[in-house]
Amino acid sequence: MLFRRQKSLVGLDIGSSSVKAIELKPSGKGYRVSAIGVEPVPPDSIVDGAIIDGGAVADAVRRLFTNKRFKSKDIVASLSGNSVIVKKITLPAMTEAELSESIYWEAEQYIPFDIQDVNLDYEILDAGTGQDSQGSMEVLLVAAKKDKIADYTSVITQAGRTPVIVDVDVFALQNAFEANYGFEPAAVVAILNAGASAVNINILTGAQSVFTRDVSIGGNAFTEAVQKELNLPYDAAELLKKGHDVEGATYEDARAVLRAMTDNVLLEVEKTFDFFKATAASDRIDRIMLCGGASRVEGFAESLRERFDTEVERFDPFRQISCDAKKLGIESADDLAPVAAVALGLALRKVENR
Ligand SMILES: Nc1ncnc2c1ncn2[C@@H]1O[C@H](COP(=O)(O)OP(=O)(O)OP(=O)(O)O)[C@@H](O)[C@H]1O
Ligand SMILES: [Mg+2]
Secondary structure (H helix, E strand, C coil): CCCCCCCCCEEEEECCCEEEEEEEEEECCEEEEEEEEEEECCCCCEECCEECCHHHHHHHHHHHCCCCCCCCCEEEEEECHHHEEEEEEEEECCCHHHHHHHHHHHHHHHCCCCHHHEEEEEEEEECCCCHHHCCEEEEEEEEEEHHHHHHHHHHHHHCCCEEEEEEEHHHHHHHHHHHHHCCCCCCEEEEEEECCCCEEEEEEECCEEEEEEEECCCHHHHHHHHHHHHCCCHHHHHHHHCCCCECCECHHHHHHHHHHHHHHHHHHHHHHHHHHHHHCCCCCCCEEEEECHHHHCCCHHHHHHHHHCCEEEECCCCCCCECCHHHHCCCCHHHHHHHCHHHHHHHCHHHHCC
């Protein structure tokens, strides 16, 4: 393989509530985690995927790398939200050379930004050479705004590291899923990553991503609802949400609020699923893989299962990739597992090189 690199890369997930980093080492036929860390990001430093306070985010990243177990300075980061557009487009069948010539021109009609302002990437999903392709090909188009990419890479540079690749959250999730679960050729699997400000959704059929969307609601909305309903400071509401009693309120008081907010989030997920079913070739979802910090809200997974009458499984990014807490200087791998999938998928990028 032309691109096989010996040097490892660090996967860095710049989330709006915390930054997470993972580095991997080959181990047997697979990998093991050789370094891992999470550092909080101050509220409102990142809003809707846009970095508002670069200094604060860079500080968090710098704190991550005071952990000397991280060896490489080269970073794979990712974007999400409305600064990235992922679209499957159908074009007349053409050669790869023709496609690379015309992709900018073709992309223009699918992208709501000035084409000068975006970096484009694409992957041929179906070359159109098959019998039933009727002279058309399918291409997955990925466009990211240049200024957003620059904001993310500059934070990394400020923290003394070298940004090498900027990927997309939903694709990182897919990589992490493949490494830990493999693919069932005919299964329709929805990966849900419920973070602080968004739920990243990637629906796969076998190995192929057939639908992606980021829904702009997440853990913050739960905290804000608790804060408002129970008249608490933000920090107290955040603690209460996670099951700790605080001054002036007990967890029992928050239950109803959390349940109502879970319904709100699931309604958004349902709209996305409905849209997928109406527009894609498949009208079913066989399995939901669930991760992200907000998915730990009590009853979230159960509500998901009930609402969609679908198997819901906790997405464990350390299922096949060992994460030995003792050796890594962390308290418990299980605590990090729900928020580690994106960083793990990014760390895998060096070998997969998609
Ligand atoms: N035990 C818990 N119960 C409820 N919510 C939790 C729990 N632990 C973490 N959370 C919530 O999960 C969210 C953080 O999850 P995560 O780290 O996946 O988000 P992020 O990557 O920082 O955000 P985003 O990707 O949306 O920018 C926060 O809103 C946090 O309050
Ligand atoms: Mg996240």
